[in-house]
Amino acid sequence: MEQERDLRGTFRLLGLCMLACYGAFVAFMFALFSPEAATLKSIRETLVLIMASGGLLFYVFLGVLVTKLKKSLLVWVGGAFVLAPLGPIVAYFGIKRLVAESENSTNDRRPS
Numbered sequence: 495m496e497q498e499r500d501l502r503g504t505f506r507l508l509g510l511c512m513l514a515c516y517g518a519f520v521a522f523m524f525a526l527f528s529p530e531a532a533t534l535k536s537i538r539e540t541l542v543l544i545m546a547s548g549g550l551l552f553y554v555f556l557g558v559l560v561t562k563l564k565k566s567l568l569v570w571v572g573g574a575f576v577l578a579p580l581g582p583i584v585a586y587f588g589i590k591r592l593v594a595e596s597e598n599s600t601n602d603r604r605p606s
Contacts, residue, residue, distance in 0.1 A: 498597050501562060505593050508555040512586055515548030552582055556589065563592050 574585035
């Protein structure tokens with residue numbers, strides 16, 4: 495039960511990091527190509543920091559989840575990194591499936 499909660503919590507953090515990274519990227523593109531681009535320099539710098547920290551934390555939480563699920567760290571984290579920018583999206587949905595399967599298998603083992 496506690497492991498399920500731990501997996502779900504880490505998975506939520508993984509999703510938040512991915513959302514922050516891709517959301518900051520979209521906002522950065524708007525700030526880069528807006529007519530007032532020269533006045534938005536400090537905002538762009540902040541968005542780059544958010545993207546970098548969100549991306550780094552995404553890989554950290556992905557590694558934590560993969561380790562807890564006893565899967566290959568090199569395949570999941572390395573594959574997501576090599577196939578970036580689409581690799582993290584694919585890894586997110588793959589891990590989502592593995593977390594759901596893990597929760598279902600622990601529910602099946604519980605006595606009624």
